[in-house]
Structure formats: C-alpha cells, structure tokens
Amino acid sequence: MTLKIILRNLVYRPTGSLLSVLLLMLSTGIIAMLLQLKHQISHKLDNDLRDIDMVIGAKGSPLQLVLSAVYHADAPTGNINMHEANRALRSPFVESYIPLAYGDSYRGFRIVGSDTNLIAKYQASLADGHLSNAPMEVVLGSAVAQKTELNTGDSLLSQHGEGNKGTTHEAHPYRVVGILNPTNTTIDNLIVTSVQSIWQIHDEHTAQGDTTTTPRQWTAALVKFRSPMGIMMLPRSINENTNLMAAIPSLEVNRLLSLMGMGIATLQAVALAIMVVAAISVFIALYNRLKERKYEHALLRTMGCSRLQLLAMILAEGLVLAIAGFMLGLFLSRMAIVLLNAWSGADFHFTFAYRLLPQEAGLLAVTCFTGILAALIPAIKAFNINLSKSLADA
Numbered sequence: 001m002t003l004k005i006i007l008r009n010l011v012y013r014p015t016g017s018l019l020s021v022l023l024l025m026l027s028t029g030i031i032a033m034l035l036q037l038k039h040q041i042s043h044k045l046d047n048d049l050r051d052i053d054m055v056i057g058a059k060g061s062p063l064q065l066v067l068s069a070v071y072h073a074d075a076p077t078g079n080i081n082m083h084e085a086n087r088a089l090r091s092p093f094v095e096s097y098i099p100l101a102y103g104d105s106y107r108g109f110r111i112v113g114s115d116t117n118l119i120a121k122y123q124a125s126l127a128d129g130h131l132s133n134a135p136m137e138v139v140l141g142s143a144v145a146q147k148t149e150l151n152t153g154d155s156l157l158s159q160h161g162e163g164n165k166g167t168t169h170e171a172h173p174y175r176v177v178g179i180l181n182p183t184n185t186t187i188d189n190l191i192v193t194s195v196q197s198i199w200q201i202h203d204e205h206t207a208q209g210d211t212t213t214t215p216r217q218w219t220a221a222l223v224k225f226r227s228p229m230g231i232m233m234l235p236r237s238i239n240e241n242t243n244l245m246a247a248i249p250s251l252e253v254n255r256l257l258s259l260m261g262m263g264i265a266t267l268q269a270v271a272l273a274i275m276v277v278a279a280i281s282v283f284i285a286l287y288n289r290l291k292e293r294k295y296e297h298a299l300l301r302t303m304g305c306s307r308l309q310l311l312a313m314i315l316a317e318g319l320v321l322a323i324a325g326f327m328l329g330l331f332l333s334r335m336a337i338v339l340l341n342a343w344s345g346a347d348f349h350f351t352f353a354y355r356l357l358p359q360e361a362g363l364l365a366v367t368c369f370t371g372i373l374a375a376l377i378p379a380i381k382a383f384n385i386n387l388s389k390s391l392a393d394a
Helices: 002-012 014-048 062-069 082-088 116-121 142-148 195-202 229-241 249-292 294-302 307-347 358-383 387-393
Strands: 054-058 094-106 109-114 126-129 137-140 174-180 190-194 220-225 244-247
Touching (some): 014 358, 062 220, 062 244, 109 142, 190 195, 244 249, 249 307, 249 358
Antiparallel strands (some): 054 220, 126 174
C-alpha cells in the first residue's frame, strides 16, 4: 500500500519527476560509461604490455613505436637493420627478445612476421591446426578467423600497407595452418607468420628468381630484461650510440593514460555537475508537491500514519527517483558502448565488454544518497506538519 502511494505521488505531477529522472540518467550514464572506458582501456593496455620492458625500432616518436609494435594500433616508425638490432640486443641485461616484421594486411588485419615466442608471450593456445613451421604459412587470431570466416587450409592474399588501397601480392598467397583460441589480447586481431615470409614477399630479387638478397630488416623488437638495471642502462645506450630507437612502453603508456585522464576527468566533472542539478530538481519537485499535499499528509496522520512513516515515505520518493535514474543511466551507458564497439571494432579492432564494475555499485550508492539528500528537507517539513492547522486550512 505504501509503495502504491509513493508511485502515485510521483506520477501525480509527472513533469518534475520526469525531469529529475532524465537528469539523473544523463549524469549516471556519462559516469558509468567513463568508468567502463577507463577500466577496460587500462586493463587491456596493461595486459598486452606483460613481459615487454623495452621496444626497439626506427627513430621517430617513442609513443608511435609502442602503439605500433605492442598494440598494433598505429603505423610503424620505419624498418631497422636486423644485424644492427642483434648487436644492440647482445647484452647481459637482455633476457629475451621477439623480432617483428610487418607492413602488410588482410582485410584490415595486420600480418606480423615473428616466431613462436610471440604466440607464447600472449599465452595463446590453438583451437585448430598447428603453428606455422614453414614460410608462407599463417596462424590466425580468434577475432580474425571469426570476422574473415577463414579456416585451416584456406589461402589468402596479403595487401601492402594497412588501408584498402594497397597493392595485392598476387604471386605470394599465404596458407592458413592454425587458428588461436581467444585471449582478449592484441594477438586476437593479428595474422602471425614467420619473418622469412615477410622477407620473401618484399624481396624483389627473390620474386625475379635472383638468389641475391637485400639487407634483412625488422620493423621492431619486443625486449624483456633480466633485471630492472636493464631499463636504466640499455635504452640510453641504444638511443645515443646506434641508429635505432629504444622506447620504454610503460612510460609511454602512462603518458598516454595521463592525457586521456585529463579528458575523462573533465567529462566526469560535467557529469557530477549534472548530478547536482538533478538533485536540485528532485528537491524542487518534492518541495513543490509538499505544499499541495499538506491536507493529504494531515489525513494520513489522522488515519494512523506516524511522523516517522511520513518522513520515510518522502525519503522513499527521492530514493525511487534516484534508482530509476541510475537504471536508465546504466542502460544509456551500455547503448553508448554498443555504438563505440561498432566504431572501434571496425577501425581499431578493439571492443569493450559489457561487464558490471565494482565502481558502478559505488555509483549506485552515490546516486541513492543524492536522491535521499534532495528529499531530506521536504521530508523534515512533512515530519513537522501542524496537523490541526493543515486540516483547518483545507
């Protein structure tokens, strides 16, 4: 019965209630979406960065090098001489390194020449087939296999570059020999082959039947150190004494996240401002209705409703508005993620999950507190209502 009265009071003059719910929906929706973006982007960046202490590549932008070599989300800074890279990494500080050679793609997915250590680094297992053990064999990441509908035994023709206008390598088809299980890492969106395959396709002399080979090149290498001393000593030595560039991924990622954090903080401040306006709207809606419902409250008192019950009823109205706004805001944030996935999935091969976060439970608590706080003054006025005066004025 009490819930029925609360709902009837909220829809009696729906304009104020609707405005309050919409404002709460907008503020909680923005905050929930930002929480999802910040958490999932940070988690993915950290997850893909596992066991990579340094990246070496051609001189240029360190951030571009990290984005291209670790996350495969940017163009490479150039190619490097394999022999020079091997000399630079012949150091007691280096535990292991993984060479990368790329520059071609298939239907927007990057083809990466490396060795089996790249697959092992991401702890990827085979869903079908086997790992490549000869040139011109490829293993597909799970997302690549799903979106291209390729199976083991199929062939594909790579395209120079990563757009849709590059030259197709008609004379050098790849054969799919394996498909990986999903890992929720960058390798899900990669086509992995051997470095020799990349060399074979781009070696013009080989294509013409000439046994002369061009200087062998990599695009980058992912390096793991034996100890933290490597980070202190080797990058500076490589940058100063070689034609290579060494970048520390953790530093570049933190710089990127700090830049993103400024934008996210600004949007969160806007959302909090909207929530404050929503709280004021809830207060105004309940306070205005309080004037019109003095006689109703007085009748409830004469029918046995206590002061505390009347107080709780008004507070519950604010709470109902807050919960409705939060639920609609949560739905709004998920719809925004659907739109983001449609965009980022096609352009960057990056999609966001739809999981609930612990921070969203905290957001629910803050929203409920906001609704109750906004209803507090109207509730106190209802608690202190003058029964006889209210009945006489009616």
